[in-house]
Amino acid sequence: MSDSIVKTIAIDAPVERVWAALTDHAKFGQWFQVEIDQSFVAGLPSTGRMTYPGFEDMPWEAQIVAIEPMTRFVYKWPATGGDKTAVETAIPAQEWTTVEFILVPSPGGTSLTVTESGFDAIAEPRRTNVMRSNDGGWAEQLRNIKAYVGG
Amino acid sequence: MSAASFIPPPPAILFAALGDPTRLELIARLGNGMPQSIAQIGETLPMTRQAVTKHLDVLHRAGLIDRHRRGREVQIALRRQAIEEARNWLNQIDAQWDETLARLKALVEQP
Numbered sequence: 001m002s003d004s005i006v007k008t009i010a011i012d013a014p015v016e017r018v019w020a021a022l023t024d025h026a027k028f029g030q031w032f033q034v035e036i037d038q039s040f041v042a043g044l045p046s047t048g049r050m051t052y053p054g055f056e057d058m059p060w061e062a063q064i065v066a067i068e069p070m071t072r073f074v075y076k077w078p079a080t081g082g083d084k085t086a087v088e089t090a091i092p093a094q095e096w097t098t099v100e101f102i103l104v105p106s107p108g109g110t111s112l113t114v115t116e117s118g119f120d121a122i123a124e125p126r127r128t129n130v131m132r133s134n135d136g137g138w139a140e141q142l143r144n145i146k147a148y149v150g151g
Numbered sequence: 152m153s154a155a156s157f158i159p160p161p162p163a164i165l166f167a168a169l170g171d172p173t174r175l176e177l178i179a180r181l182g183n184g185m186p187q188s189i190a191q192i193g194e195t196l197p198m199t200r201q202a203v204t205k206h207l208d209v210l211h212r213a214g215l216i217d218r219h220r221r222g223r224e225v226q227i228a229l230r231r232q233a234i235e236e237a238r239n240w241l242n243q244i245d246a247q248w249d250e251t252l253a254r255l256k257a258l259v260e261q262p
Contacts, residue, residue, distance in 0.1 A: 120166035
């Protein structure tokens with residue numbers, strides 16, 4: 001189990017509507033603030049450019065991994081997600097992270113969870129766990145080392 | 152995608168170093184900022200000192216700890232900068248997702 005960032009949000013709209021906003025590339029672009037060249041297709045790349053003010057020249061690229069109707073939408077994209085310097089100096093292939101959206105119907109409409117994982121993408125053999133931190137993964141741990149780093 | 156995202160992330164080698172529960176435990180033990188010897192830091196861990204040293208090597212290569220020789224001992228200390236860098240970047244990614252999801256919610260909830 002890789003470490004990750006996990007966010008859950010309650011949306012007052014039916015699952016079908018949220019699903020459309022995620023998997024229709026034009027709708028996706030409206031809230032993600034990106035203009036995407038083609039439909040999302042599992043197994044195929046996605047290309048385009050950012051529309052976020054001030055960053056309109058930044059490319060969008062992703063690899064669509066899974067489209068499971070009304071339930072799960074997954075893509076991979078570069079971890080730098082638009083680092084201007086990296087793009088301009090053509091620094092080759094950074095690490096890619098995986099973004100997974102899970103939709104669950106709820107009394108109020110839809111519960112949407114997004115998980116971004118794979119920040120530690122450099123292959124390193126995992127050792128057998130003899131100690132497991134109660135603080136959870138490294139993302140949580142980093143947030144918890146507050147006292148020392150004065151955060 | 153917010154403007155705050157356009158900062159290079161810490162290298163994956165740093166996150167890979169953190170992606171091991173033993174190393175996470177070692178970092179937690181160094182969390183108060185005080186230098187410790189290898190013997191001190193590895194106390195109660197069910198592994199050899201050699202195994203502890205190997206984990207510390209990974210942390211050192213990732214820039215997470217400093218090592219100083221003090222007499223016959225090696226003292227290990229957390230590198231504040233690396234931890235802060237990783238933490239700040241994660242916080243930015245976290246905040247970005249909050250913003251992005253808020254835009255999704257607003258758009259989808261429109262009548």
